[in-house]
Amino acid sequence: MRRILPLIVLSQFLCTSLWFAGNAVIPELASALDLPLAFLGNLTSAVQFGFIAGTLVFAILTIADKFSPSKVFFFSSIIAGILNLAIVLDGISSFQILLFRFGTGFFLAGIYPVGMKIASDYFDKGLGKSLGFLVGALVLGTAFPHLVRSLTDQLPWEFVIYATSILAFFGGLLIVFLVPDGPFRKGSQEFNPSAFIKVFQIKKFRAAAFGYFGHMWELYAFWAFIPLILINFQSNNEIQINVSFWSFLIIAIGGISCALGGLLSQITPPKKIAVFALATSGICCLLSPIFIGQSSFVLLISFLLTWGFAVTADSPMFSTLVAQNAPVTSKGTSLTIVNSIGFTITIVSIQLINISLNHIPVAYMFLILAIGPILGLVSIFDKNRT
Incomplete structure (x- = not known):
């Protein structure tokens, strides 16, 4: 049992390295295909759109509850890795790149929320700690392609794509062979397309979900x-x-x-941690013009590291609250649909910043991200939702 959480965390890290694989090589892609700066936003949005479509399909068909989550994770990692590899094909067009990134995002829906489902099937108690490490693995996986590119900048950019796909294959193999279905798993035996709507009738679930949506408005646009x-x-x-x-x-x-928040959740209610983190990152949004617009690199990096630390700490806490307040037989579907809506919201904030590139100084573009934390905090403290 002790080895289960490290295996899930490692697999999640390896597989989610696919998420920003395209972003890490955008300068080379832009140069090779003569792409505009706005392609960065479109590239990210393509993965998000794919993830949204995937989570909707997975949720409506209740795949994570009806079938073995470990097998769903495995097959998703293999297919996502193959689609990630496709962007290195000779003669590929910008549209085809977006299409393959969409496909990668689609099958990431069988990795990230399903990984949380697997964790919740093993850890009925201490779920906040487990999801803290799990979401932390997602964050590291998202960042990892940038590190690979930094360490291999003398090699062809395709190396980043090869490396992330191989890691995803290995992560899927770890899950399917070493992490069987958990003891707290209760599978759904019948098709129930309305399951993802009914959960929003639960007040505490709804409050946690809306807090998460406010968090997501900010997170991926910042990243x-x-x-x-x-x-x-x-x-x-x-x-x-x-x-x-x-x-x-x-x-x-x-x-x-994320990991620190997970550990603290053993002695502090997840809701308190989520509120503190969301408020801190919201303040960073409001202060962003001061730090992004000045000339000290030390101050800029210190501010961005602080923002990067705060912007993710609430994510596993909201996921914990969502999982704890979802019906046992539709926990996987509930996590998946909340992820789907959350990532739909990221498309809007990413594209708003993308559109503003030629109209607003960079230092002021991120003020709009404060809307998410503000509305998320209002939702958490709204007595009608709790």
Whole structure:
């Protein structure tokens, strides 16, 4: 039993490295295909759209509850890894890249929420700790392609794609061979397309879900445009910095906060941790023009690392609250549909920033992200939802 959580965490990390694999090589892709700067937002959105479509299909068909979660995780990791590899094909067009990234995102729906489902099937008690480590693995996996690119900048950009696909294959194999279905799993034996609607009739579930949605408005838009912030600083101050390395650190530090939040949830209610983290990241949104617009690299990095630490700490806490307040027989479907709606919201915030690229100074673009934490906090404290 002790080995189960480390195996799930490791597999989640390996497989979710596919998420930002395209983002890590966007300068090379843009150069090779003569793509505009706005393609970064479109590339990220393609994965998000795919994930949304995948989670909707998985949720409506109750796949994570009807079939073995370990097998669903395995097959999803293999297919997602293959689709990730496809973007290195010779003569590929920008549309085809977006299509393959969409497909990768679709099958990530069988990895991230299903990984949380597997954890909840094993850890009825201490779920906050388990999901803290699990979401931390997602954060590190998301950041990892930037590190790979930083360490292999003398190699062809395709190396990042090869590496992340191989890691995903290995992660899927670990789950299917070493992590059988958990003791608390209760499978759903019949098709129930309304399960994902009924859970929102539960007040505590609804409050946790809406808090999570506010968190998601901010999270991926911040992550996606970290390289832009650094490139803009580099250009304005005429200095050379390792954009890939610092992008990795700013995202990866969130993995530490997720794990720390998970440990703290054993002595502090998850709701309190979520509120503190969401409020802190909201303050960072409001302060962003001050730090992004100044000329000190030390101050900028210190601020972005603080923001990166705060922006993820609430994620496993909201997922814990969602899982704890969902019906036992539809827990996997409930986690999946909340993820689906949350990632739909990320599309809106990412594209709003994408549209503003040519109209608003970079330093002020991230003020709009404060809307998410503010509405999330209002939802948590709304007595009608709790």
